[in-house]
Amino acid sequence: MGKILVFTEAANGKLKRSSIELLTAAKKSGQPFIAAIAGSQAAGAAPALSSSGAAEVHTFEDGKFDQYNPELYTAALSDLITKSGATVVLASASALGKDLFPRIAARLKSAVLSDCTELSFNGDKAVVKRPVYSGKAFAKVTFDQSPIQFVLMRANQLPTEELSGGSAAVTKHAAPAGDLKTLIKDVVKGTSEKLDLTEANIIVSGGRGLKEAANFKMLNDLADVLGATVGASRAVVDAGWVSHGMQVGQTGKTVAPSLYIAVGVSGAIQHLAGMSGSKVIVAINSDPNAPIFQKATYGIVGDAFEIVPKLTEEFKKALHK
């Protein structure tokens, strides 16, 4: 039997949903699992991990971990992984996860499967599904001669369960010694307090059909009612209406929310590449022949300026806001 190490992340003192998904998957696998967390959130999240059913909890609380430094994190975590005897490492395909785990995998002569959307186990071998060719195909992949199996899961893909059980000991680890060639100078906060597009459960996205930057206000209003994050097509990012962090698509973010509402977005293949994995897609477009309708679950042909405010009102009523 294998042993799973779940690398978790937290924000505002709480484990992220994506991490709870991983812990739930580890628990369901029937294999023993241990949990790890690093950074300023580690101390706060440790109690929740301790009672999650994990056999051990490992934290890296030293102030040096407050900011993500690839070299420091690689040294600390590859050491933990090796010593723990873990054969599988589960982590989120987050900004940190995607940057860090390929480096650790290289150090441990192992492979990493990134951006996975499904996970199961065949004995102690992880089997995943992951989008390739910009979501135009899905590969079912397993590990072969990889000493450690690194799996990075996309958020919102796995079910979560209430985590309870046990009270695992929490082991605190010091920062590894050694000179670092990377110096984190600054972390500039984003302007948005909302969930990142890659984690959001609902996304409202705007395209060139909105005519000008100021009209994104209309989408922000709709998003506020829905608790959604606002995204955009490349056309409006390139026009400078919104920042690149909001771009969905091949050269932007790949998202897979429960609900994706595309307003004035034509549905170019490069945009579809980033969002066609969404569970329910709503398209609002004045052109009945816009390609977005071919991918949509529900379509409204009409003028965004007329429909969006009415939609916002209807959602307010339905959600009692």
Added chain:
Amino acid sequence: MKIVVCLKQVPDTETKIKLGADGQSIDTNGIKWVVNPYDEYAVEEAVKTRDAHPGSQVHVLCVGPKKRTADAVRTALAMGADEGILIDAPENLDPATTAQALAKAIQAEGGAQLIFAGKLAIDDNASSVPQMVAELLSIPHTTVVSKLAVTPESVTAERDVEGGAKEVAQLALPAVIAANKGLNMPRYASLPGIMKAKKKVLKELDLAGLGVNTVALTKTLSLELPADKPPVKMLTGDSGAQAAQLVQLLRDEAKVL
């Protein structure tokens, strides 16, 4: 300063994907191959950095079947890179093996001060190779970079993370930088550039010659096309009726509210 760009050739973004007969890879017949979009930012940044640091040179390394990858490398040469190296390899080489090949080739070529790559290859979607190359060369890396300042000793890079936040890091050289969109505006290859690139001799290496360990770390079980979506439900009536109907469907039928 010696600058290396790790470049991948991928199917064009518009390509329709068909499954191959083996059920594990795509049918490459009729595919138009292009430079991976993120690697264009890498090439542009490399050329710009070279021009700002006299005496520098840009070498482009590409792993893949050499009979097709030569085109991609020539595109980078036409954008201004100085030398191209093809590392011949089979289709669908995994990221770990690709990284090994690149790291060994960089070492064989005498190392590099700055190594650029794209943050992601749009075919295998792995976002792994740059970090792996850095680890294999024991040098620092940063990925998803949208702003960069280079001095002869170090780089300062802005990396895009969740929620529009940015991590600013200073890396001692040599280092690996993986480019995001926004880093620059890649130039088009000029006509004289294309003519010059055509005449350049590309250096050739291969996996065996580099001593790359090709043991399979992963195994693809199957490749599938996404399931067909049921046809779109178009909502009718005036805008008020459409809005009301949509909210009702999202709540009661799709159950996503």
